[in-house]
Amino acid sequence: MxxxxxxxxxxxxxxxxxxxxxxxxxxxxxxxxxxxxxxxxxxxxxxHPDVIAAMAAQMARLDYAHTSFFTTRVAEELADTLIAQAPEGISHVYLLSSGSEAMEAALKMARQYFVELGQPRRTNFIARRQSYHGNTLGALAVGGNAWRRAQFAPLLIDVTHVAPCYEYRDRLPTETPEQYGQRLVRELEAELLRLGPDTVIGICAEPVVGATLGAAPPVPGYFQGIRALCDRYGVLLIADEVMCGMGRTGTLHALEQEGIVPDIMAVAKGLGGGYQAIGAVLAHGRVYDAFDSGSGQFMHGHTYIGHPVACAAALEVQRVLQRExxxxxxxxxxxxxxxxxxxxxxxxxxxxxxxxxxxxxxxxxxxxxxxxxxxxxxxxxxxxxxxxxxxxxxxxxxxxxxxxxxxxxxxxxxxxxxxxxxxxxxxxxxxxxxxxxxxxxxxx
Ligand code: PLP
Structure with missing residues (x-):
């Protein structure tokens, strides 16, 4: 037994x-x-012997130091490495221990960003049907799988869902891929207007949809259309690159291939490559600046964030990716x-x-x-x-x-x-x- x-x-x-x-x-x-x-x-x-050696060396030097008392060289180096490789404008890294934690932190960061700006009326997120953003209650709320959500309703935050970009099934025979993408963007804009743009915090989307649609890539122009909407209405674009990020789609970040930069990006999985449990939120400079010139504090945290051994593993994974x-x-x-x-x-x-x-x-x-x-x-x-x-x-x-x-x-x-x-x-x-x-x- x-x-x-x-x-x-x-x-x-x-x-x-x-x-x-x-x-x-x-x-x-x-x-x-x-x-x-x-x-x-x-x-x-x-x-991988290099990752194991880096973890063992870190463990022998410093096993754990709580982030409310200390920063560590290895966490700082990991953040520097991630920012050096990040798209233009992304300036800071908040460390977590999984993909769900990264999404949870991304949602809270987005919410608090508007509080810092003096816009607390923004409480809605828009996400896409059939999506998966993690299994904790906030991440589950933005997720759009009816069957995953059903048992846990009512969920914690206000989310409405629009259609995902799913070309194989949803593009009409009369549409080009670009026209299909623009139709989806118009539907998204209609949802923004229905909610009232000044009530919306952000749009959450997985650039290439993994677990729930099976590696479904976006059509050309779709994410550019979403970026333009976010800019027009002052709404944040939150990219969930937990599964499709960190090199998985052939570029370090999947959205690089769409030619746009999100405001907040969640990564995990390939960040630590399975050697340790680690995730991260990558924040655009304008998001960080709102905290910096506002309360100076992100109201979030977990006991194991920035764990030195997890950071050592992720740092070495990134170095091996580059070296090889x-x-x-x-x-x-x-x-x-x-x-x-x-x-x-x-x-x-x-x-x-x-x-x-x-x-x-x-x-x-x-x-x-x-x-x-x-x-x-x-x-x-x-x-x-x-x-x-x-x-x-x-x-x-x-x-x-x-x-x-x-x-x-x-x-x-x-x-x-x-x-x-x-x-x-x-x-x-x-x-x-x-x-x-x-x-x-x-x-x-
Ligand atoms: N977001 C996406 C797109 C995922 O695929 C997953 C996990 O599969 C998560 C979030 C949640 O990550 P984790 O399982 O590490 O909590």
Missing amino acids: THLFHRQLRQTLPEAASAKGLYITDTAGKTYLDACGGAAVSCLGHN KLVEASRVQGLALRRKLDAALGGHAHVGDIRGRGLFLALELVADRASKQPFDPKLRLNGRIRDEALARGLMVYAMGGTIDGRHGDHVLLAPPFTVQERDLDTLVERLAESVEAALAGLPA
């Missing part, structure tokens, strides 16, 4: 014993190719993986779409390619693919149409940026077999 309160009480999981590079090994000696970095976390692969040119590798290997997926599965009767950017790619499975009709979520095709893949020694992140019942099952791939050509071949081969086996196992 286990005393560990597992997420899924009735599931028996293999026991992970060790990991190296792209592979995790269980206690039975079976190896698993980590094709999803856990949940798009492991950007360097497992057990791994963000570029994410772009290049992403294109290679895309080609291999197209060749192996692009013509498959049940693969509706293959999409994404960098090493952040997904398949969307459908019952019928022409009508894009999803499989019945009760069939749990996503779970079947995940199980078939695990049996074949392959980890994929598979989610289903249960998210508002509006899309097909999808399989998200987010391997470490250190992935090599031969690993990509193994990945695609095992994935194709797993998809076939899962489909063959569906009830007739």
Whole structure:
């Protein structure tokens, strides 16, 4: 009998014993190719000796120092490194310990920003349907998954939701991608006007939607349109780059590819690459300045923020990314993986779409390619693919149409940026077999 309160009480999981590079090994000696970095976390692969050495050295020097008493060299260096790489205008880093904490802090920072400016009437956020921004109550409130939210209502903050950018399903045949993007921006503006722009704090969006839509990228001009709206109405753009950020899409920040700078950005996952639990909020200078010339205090904090060992891990992860040119590798290997997926599965009767950017790619499975009709979520095709893949020694992140019942099952791939050509071949081969086996196992 286990005393560990597992997420899924009735599931028996293999026991992970060790990991190296792209592979995790269980206690039975079976190896698993980590094709999803856990949940798009492991950007360097497992057990990188430089990161382990940096963490051990930091641990030996200074294990912990509470941030209300001390700053630390390692936290300052991490912030300097992140700002040196950040888009123009982003000036400060607030450290957290996870993606949900980063989003939670981002929302509170945005709220307090307007308090500092003397605009406390701004209390509304606008986010997008089917989105996921974390599991704490504030982050869950901005999240737009009906099924995740349902049990926890009433949620803590005022949020309304507009359509996400989901080209595969929602672009009309008569529209160009740009026209589709502009239509979405007009809908967003209508929502802003309905709420009253001077009641709105910010617009929250994940630039490339990961867990809930399956690596769904924005159409050209969409985020530029949102940026322009935010500027026109004095509303903040809050980018959730927890999953798609830190090199995952082939540039360090996903929004770089849209040519715009957010006011507040949340990062996590790839920041620490799985070596430690760490997240961060990156704030634009104008946000920081409001605090600096206002109360001089952000009303937020947690016991473990800026943990020296977590900072040492993240700092070394960033240094390895630069030394080994791994963000570029994410772009290049992403294109290679895309080609291999197209060749192996692009013509498959049940693969509706293959999409994404960098090493952040997904398949969307459908019952019928022409009508894009999803499989019945009760069939749990996503779970079947995940199980078939695990049996074949392959980890994929598979989610289903249960998210508002509006899309097909999808399989998200987010391997470490250190992935090599031969690993990509193994990945695609095992994935194709797993998809076939899962489909063959569906009830007739
Ligand atoms: N935001 C996005 C876009 C995510 O994908 C996730 C996690 O998957 C989170 C926030 C929450 O991060 P965490 O699980 O580290 O709390």
